[in-house]
Amino acid sequence: MAYLKDLLKQVTYICTRGTMDCKVTHICHDSRQVVRGSMFICLAGSREDGHDYLAQAIRKGAAVCVVSKHVWVEGDVTVIRVRNTSEAMAWIARNYYGAPAEAMQMIGITGTKGKTTTACMLYQMLKEAGVKCGLIGTLGIRRSDGLKKPGSNTTPDALVLQKELREMADAGCSCCVMEVSSQGLKHYRVEGITFAIGIYTNLSMDHIGPGEHRSFREYACCKKRLFERSRMICINADDKYHGFMTANLEAPVYTYGIEQPCDVKAEHIVYERSSRGLNVTYQTTGWIKDEIVLKMPGTANVYNSLAAMEAAYLLGISPETIRKTLRNVSVKGRIEEVRISDKFDVVIDYAHNAASLESLIKTLRQYQPKRLVLLFGCGGNRSPLRRFQMGETAGRLSDVTILTSDNPRYEKPEAILSDIEQGMKRTKGKYKIIPDRREAISYAISQAQEGDLIVVAGKGHEEYQEIEGHFYPMNEREMIENSI
Template sequence: MLLGKLLEKIEYTVVKGTLDVEILNLVYDSRKVTDGSVFVCIKGFKTNGHEYAKEVVNKGAKVLIISEEVELEGEEVTLIKVSDTRLALACMSAAYFDYPAEKLKTIGITGTKGKTTTAYMVRSILENSGLKTGLIGTIEVIIGETVIPSANTTPESYQIQEYFAKMVEEGCQCVVMEVSSQGLMLHRVAGFVFDYGIFTNIEPDHIGPDEHKDFEEYMHCKGLLFKNCVVGIANADDSHMEEVLKGHTCKLETYGIEEKADLMAVNINLHSRDGSLGVTYQLKGLLDYEVFVNLPGKFNVYNSLTAIAICRHFGIHEEEIQKALTMVKVKGRVEPVAISSKFSMMIDYAHNAMSLESLLTTLKAYEPKRLVCLFGCGGNRSKLRRYEMGEISSNLADLTVVTSDNPRFEEPEDILNDIITGVKKGKGEYVSIIDRKEAIKYCIENAKEGDVVVLAGKGHEDYQEIKGVKYKMDERDLIRQAVEEIQAEGKTII
């Protein structure tokens, strides 16, 4: 590919050299430079790609994309100056992979909460209706039968375009992806226009030295999606919606429960049936039919309502949407585990005070005989989180089972003691069992009819980190092992 083709959609200045250069590889990591590469100098939080200019030229880079001066004397290399190398990388990546987003229906979901579950619901509905759909998100990337664990909610722009290209090769017609505020701020989703952009909700989060300087910047970055999509779909109930969408350039639709919106959920009812927790509601506005979701809580009303608002644009029939929503299961997001029809057990990723409080409040609304919460806290992290989570669990759950999470370089006993300090401030009962499998086994053995048991903190994670080493540990395996041990001991699970 000629360099000029890669640069066709960006503004640039040729500082040195020529555009008549054949490019063999597009790279932004100096370690991956090979002969014939174009190297994009990204200025990151910890390293600056411009500092590697001489090194990458010696490795064979023929072109450097820069936004500041580099020290190169005498080397045969083309230098292209742009105002923002991250934006350039996104546009060049789209060109490098021949604009794959133009061959897909692209759906981007942004918001503080609900992105992951909504993305899986959308994929479930589209796939169930016969539309092959890729997914890029916090947990994993799904391309046909290929599943790739995720490192970031929204990958770097080059990676996104590579995933899109592979989806096109696999015959995907659509892609649904989670779009983080960081991803928007750093131009990771530049270089193409989303067909649909979705806003779920927003609250103060991701504010700090390496993220956003304040809540206003966080909202602004979320809003960038709605200047880069054709149709915007937003939660009318969120008090910050107008601020987030300020200056939007898309056609806008709304959904909600409380405020008047284009698509609304009314007559919401929580239900518990044979150990399964779910919710039903009636759609009003753009659609009119009853919805049943096999996941608990008001937040899953919002998640499913969002998914329906999106999939309405694909002309999918009510029956197909209903079927998909009864089947959807999101790993580690109030994920039900079928053990007994007499009590409910689920796995959830809630690993901080805010998410644990939201989770337990949601489950408490089902009025279980007892609410049992098993959790631990990560080592080498804030002790305040341990105290807060312990107190919240003790105040909302009838029984707290304190156990180990990722101790990292701390002693598990010390972490549990910190949690118990918080637990003792609440009114609930507690037990302390360091070994997580034994703690799960205790929950199953001692479950009573009508209980709701939630294993919080690990969610989709399939490892436990101890002293710098990640050991395989999946709670689904721990549950299965605990059940097998109980049965081998001749005991009965209610």
């Protein structure tokens, strides 16, 4: 319970109806969650507008409503009008939960690719060092005391985020590592949080279209917002947009990379493929001079490990702890190996757009497979352009492609596969269509040749298949293991 005036600190508002002298017992933006004494925040989303549910919320007992439009209401209710309800909700949530981020060192990671892997690497380094810490991102909510929760968004909405941060702070966490998506920044989910360190991985064309970003420039500008609220910045010196990301910022900038001069640099990179799996070794120069054996393969993961390493160093983690963590690190669904044979390799990855798919394939080509066999599909209710691009990328870069179903959602799998096939037909790539994903995986394993590298892409950490609003259990690791 909190006083309304206290919740609205830092918020520019007008009270258009009712009294400011009231208490709030609960905050929500879903009218189904309203209880007597609630504050109901009307979020105007791309699909639904919370203002349309205002009357329902009041009937259920909402005491305060936060709006961004002129509304007419009945009943004993206070109406607070703001410029942007998403922005206001972030501050309200922060105040309701007692500004929990201020009790921890917050590390935010943004970029098109590598957020999840970098976040998990840094989180595991902190755990290895004995730091009580939390993790928020695509893989859900994690705490070093063993707590695990699923998550619905890479960066949760502000109400969920502040609640989780409160629980982390109350559990004694002194540090929280979180992925900060462009959507999270665009919709003010991290408003009111100051980050001790902001980490930048890379930027490429993605998330442009209806319901996401209007243009690449908007996408890039949203990413940059993280660094405007960071006390220190770790940035990929090799990425062509690094100058844009750090322009006109006052925070000190520290760099990592492979090609350009930087504070932490990887040299003498060697890609190893053996009966133990896929590894990469390299030497670091600059702040940290060490020899690294990285369990996760490829150049992309060298960059991810450098980002985590530099941030860990700034947080006071020893090189010995960093080295030990990287030797044993693994991230679910991110170039995750499933060892079922010494004759060929199988990996699972979350790559679900053309840029990620191209990066993944080029990474795995570094291990010189006899054939690179790619199995993937595309999600339903997403841009057809993404499907064409992924089809073209697959046909151009893989030796054999197996097209199958991903999360069709409310579309027919056959229609999605037809869109992907159009992209495939622009190339000379060999492909086969097997709509049933379980059958497709079984086929890929049964046809494996010695020296092959089989890539099962698109779902990564997910253990379900979404079809017409239902989530059916689907564990690709078990499916791969049972194919032998």
